[in-house]
Amino acid sequence: MDSLISKNEDISKPRGRGRGFLLKMINERQSSEKSVFLPPLVLPIKNMKNNVENTSNVEITSNFEITRNVENTSSVENTSSVENTSSVENTVVHNQSIINKSCFQDYDYNYEKPVRSTYIPHEPNENDKSIYDDGITSGINFEKFDDIEVKVNGKNIPEAIESFETLKNISEKLMENIKMCKFVKPTPIQKYSIPIILSGKDLMASAQTGSGKTVAYVLPIIQKLLMDPKKLVKDSNHSEPQVVIMAPTRELAVQIKLVVLKLTRHTGISSFVCYGGTLVSYQKNKILEGCHILVATPGRINEFVQHGLITFSSVRFFVLDEVDRMLDVDSKPDIDKILNHFSMPSVMHRQTIMLSATLPDETQHLAKFYLNKNYLFLAAGIISSASQDIKQTFYMVNRLNKRKMLFNILEKDPVGTIVFVKYKWTADFLATYLSEKHIPSTSIHGDRLQDQREIALNDFRVNKMNVLVATTVASRGLDIKCVNHVINYDMPQEIEEYVQRIGRTGRLGNRGIATSFFDPDEDYLLVDPIIKTLASANQEIPIWLIKLRREALCEEDNNDLNKFGGSDIRITSASVDEYEDW
Numbered sequence: 001m002d003s004l005i006s007k008n009e010d011i012s013k014p015r016g017r018g019r020g021f022l023l024k025m026i027n028e029r030q031s032s033e034k035s036v037f038l039p040p041l042v043l044p045i046k047n048m049k050n051n052v053e054n055t056s057n058v059e060i061t062s063n064f065e066i067t068r069n070v071e072n073t074s075s076v077e078n079t080s081s082v083e084n085t086s087s088v089e090n091t092v093v094h095n096q097s098i099i100n101k102s103c104f105q106d107y108d109y110n111y112e113k114p115v116r117s118t119y120i121p122h123e124p125n126e127n128d129k130s131i132y133d134d135g136i137t138s139g140i141n142f143e144k145f146d147d148i149e150v151k152v153n154g155k156n157i158p159e160a161i162e163s164f165e166t167l168k169n170i171s172e173k174l175m176e177n178i179k180m181c182k183f184v185k186p187t188p189i190q191k192y193s194i195p196i197i198l199s200g201k202d203l204m205a206s207a208q209t210g211s212g213k214t215v216a217y218v219l220p221i222i223q224k225l226l227m228d229p230k231k232l233v234k235d236s237n238h239s240e241p242q243v244v245i246m247a248p249t250r251e252l253a254v255q256i257k258l259v260v261l262k263l264t265r266h267t268g269i270s271s272f273v274c275y276g277g278t279l280v281s282y283q284k285n286k287i288l289e290g291c292h293i294l295v296a297t298p299g300r301i302n303e304f305v306q307h308g309l310i311t312f313s314s315v316r317f318f319v320l321d322e323v324d325r326m327l328d329v330d331s332k333p334d335i336d337k338i339l340n341h342f343s344m345p346s347v348m349h350r351q352t353i354m355l356s357a358t359l360p361d362e363t364q365h366l367a368k369f370y371l372n373k374n375y376l377f378l379a380a381g382i383i384s385s386a387s388q389d390i391k392q393t394f395y396m397v398n399r400l401n402k403r404k405m406l407f408n409i410l411e412k413d414p415v416g417t418i419v420f421v422k423y424k425w426t427a428d429f430l431a432t433y434l435s436e437k438h439i440p441s442t443s444i445h446g447d448r449l450q451d452q453r454e455i456a457l458n459d460f461r462v463n464k465m466n467v468l469v470a471t472t473v474a475s476r477g478l479d480i481k482c483v484n485h486v487i488n489y490d491m492p493q494e495i496e497e498y499v500q501r502i503g504r505t506g507r508l509g510n511r512g513i514a515t516s517f518f519d520p521d522e523d524y525l526l527v528d529p530i531i532k533t534l535a536s537a538n539q540e541i542p543i544w545l546i547k548l549r550r551e552a553l554c555e556e557d558n559n560d561l562n563k564f565g566g567s568d569i570r571i572t573s574a575s576v577d578e579y580e581d582w
């Protein structure tokens, strides 16, 4: 491996045929040795220029052109992961639209489209008590959650609860399930969101990563379904869920479905998760069986809606988890299709709930059009801030030194580390590199097949793999017990994404570490937001970062500061009279 990569080479940058050759070598070497990691190294076969031009730090070499024609590229021909080599030009057009549409785009060049998936995921059932083992247990700082200031804005705010037991008329079965989950008392957001949702109000809510937002909406929705059951509508052609929960990534959708399963055990409430990368006919049959609660990713649910398999006439609750991601430019068209569907009840006739740890003002402006105008706004702690339980460290690192730095850090203690990178290529390269250095590592990104993604995640979860190298696809919502350390090998482009990424550790009162490699050439726009993030989480601010700020590298983007630590936009944009009783 070392002989294949020169000392100062940045392996995160694709370099055309030579790079393809390197990949193939790694692949072959791994197949022949008893290596611990076998990432499916998919090679680029199309016009990369279109996609990388917007990405300033990707080098475009003329060698890339060689890789356009797969048949002429011997190093690609034998690569099993490249399918459909017959019409490269068609692929160019097709892939372009996939990438543009993608709700979770990696900043990467295109790969060949994977085959239609035949993957049928394993579905845990409610009789399997081991499903209750995977939750994170609260850490030493859990008690400090009570000090978090919670603000609720709007009219007729219901009183917060102090314990689950004080919930009026709570179903016995649901209470048993709460105990099975070992939830002793509600987290700050739950204390407020549960009575708000039970009261029938729409809700926009923000609370720190790892503070129990999923249970904050799933629990009261289940209680409402149990208190006021309605007949499930379905026939041989279509079904009508009563609750639709949308999540931006497949793994998060699966995780939310598991929370639903844990809390609906023995209640008779059925649930299903529909997401891409799985066998369509299998999911279609499941959908037609009908379910009360449908958890879904935008692409796959729209596919079923287009074919009339799902209609929304029975919808009582509509939830957008990670709402800022769901309403970004990539995903909003899919959400609009669902919410503007002829069968979707109007805001007056459904309850709409939106949540995220990061809630910039732009999201709030967009989101209010989907909410009843009397919605309540709930903020537990400072909006978009990082948890104080995460120790944040920054190193100024030139891109050429990142790999060495990463190895130096991981060599000491690799267990439970997620390394975030910008490119899918880098994810595979680093996982391979680390594995060869005897640090068992795997990767997760948008070009791995869904079963491979789930295997990678599970291998990491059970500590078969010490390190998970991930693109931004793993930054949201994932709740994994063993994550001790998050490393930003490449910084994300947005501060919200940074907060979400580091929030994979330091959850539920546990301590965590976040280490970030800051390259001033590439990351200068983040200087101010990072300083603000560090300050709001009581973290040490490196002198060099302050110096960079002084040099006013990001003066022109100072406005971005307003995106951080926001508030209910109605306070700043509405007249005082309108909300006098807040």
Ligand SMILES: Nc1ncnc2c1ncn2[C@@H]1O[C@H](COP(=O)(O)OP(=O)(O)OP(=O)(O)O)[C@@H](O)[C@H]1O
Pocket: 134, 135, 136, 137, 138, 182, 183, 184, 185, 186, 187, 190, 207, 208, 209, 210, 211, 212, 213, 214, 215, 356, 357, 476, 477, 478, 479, 503, 504, 507, 508
């Ligand atoms: N009341 C509670 N007591 C103890 N544990 C809880 C409680 N509520 C939720 N949890 C656990 O807290 C963990 C984090 O919850 P969850 O994933 O919903 O956080 P989140 O706020 O949605 O985070 P993120 O913003 O990263 O998505 C989960 O393992 C969940 O089981």
